[in-house]
Amino acid sequence: MFRTEEMDINMGPQHPSTHGVLRLKLTLEGEEVVDVRPVIGYLHRGVEKLSEHRTYPMIEPLTDRLDYVAAISENLGYCGAVEKLMGLHVPPRAQYIRVVLAELQRIASHLLWLGTHALDLGAMTVFFYTFREREMILDLFEAFCGARLTYNSMRIGGLYEDVPQGWTDRVRHFIGIFPSREKEYEDLLTVNRIWLGRTRGVGVLKPEDAVGLGVSGPTLRASGVDYDVRRAQPYSSYDQFEFDVPVGKNGDTYDRYIVRMEEMRQSCRIIRQALDRLPEGDVRAKVPKYIKPPAGEVYHVVESPRGEQGFYIVHKSGEMPYRMRFRAPSFVNLQALPVMCRGRLIADIVAVIGSIDIVLGDVDR
């Protein structure tokens, strides 16, 4: 007789499809997944503790390194939190440029996600095309702030510099050609039978589970919960733009793909509106040379490409925060992984990890 029993195996921390140093302890019954336990902390750098010994402008380069594929969203959230604490009013031109940057970053981040997710599921071509378009966005960022990954693009109270000459035209050129390129990715994937077979009905997350686990971002919206921080708690004048929040129906991997594809289109729409109505004026508010906010605490959330990115600052005295806390969307979304994977096959885990779009720098902080 054959002996059958449950088997424990490790997936990661060095595994090509875990997108970083994520270790999963799998309990398998043959090919079927009985349980998944994520083990995290391999990329822990103690950013929250490091922040307590730095002045406020010095913390911004640290926020670049939380979610390193969407650093501008982190910059925006962090600067927003400090500005809220200090009661600063950011000039409208800076707010609009920040929106343009954040939405370009959302497109760049989703492109990276789409390329690697498709690569995990065996569609290699999309990877090359998405990285070609992502490169165009990185060139725009390089022209704006000089860096291509860890931007440090904003300053408390606005921006370091105004956009360079001709930059808005380059952005317009990009959002002009991008929808046709996105159509190409859709031609390659949306109706492709291998893609459908790998994604439809895989990793279903019910709306009540999603809300109960605190999941946010496209992963939450794909489950049918209509919640977007940009609309629920508008920041950086997002209330002045018109955009739709795409919502999925089934909460499976395919829906998360569809929601992100639609988000990229909506980002183009927001960028176009922001460039059309870009106000004139300063890009930096009057900020004292030494930033000493009043004592108090503040919580500020932004919608990063992964979900609800929160910054909680407790300030007591001096130039440094007393306590800093980052609410990382990837960290919270990761705990939905066992719920999505239980009872599925081991190959589906790869699809599900890809679809929740975690960044391990954000998970471990």
Place this chain on the structure above:
Amino acid sequence: MTARPAAGFRDFLKMLLLLELWVGLWVTLKNQFRPHITVEYPRERVELSPRFRGVPRLRFHPENGEELCIACHLCETVCPDDCIHIVSEKKPDGKGKRLVSFEINYERCCFCGLCVDPCPTKPLTAIYMSHDYEMADFKREGFVAPLKVLLNGVDPKDYKE
């Protein structure tokens, strides 16, 4: 939102004819004729934008060729990585300070550009983010750049060692 593929006779026919496969192959065929975007790095280089943040360096006055730095220690104070180390002394005539040594430890530097922000010299800042980005070395000491290197840059190295 894009409609989900529904099950019906027409969809069955589409499936039978492998329609989605031909659509995908048409996309890849179109892309065959687009210009190449790969840059063959050591032989050709990408064009950097004027604001590119490379290795931080110091600069001379463009006209009289003197050091611009007034040894105010602001960049040292604001540096988040503590990679700048400045030693200064009083000028002989008693007015202001001048540099004795200025070191940047490139092992620690994160190229954030915060040191350029508070630099008080006008109109050009004394410290600036240069366009150099190739900084490999064989020894760790090579990453601590003294004043001479910061002002004049490094000579192109022979990598045959």
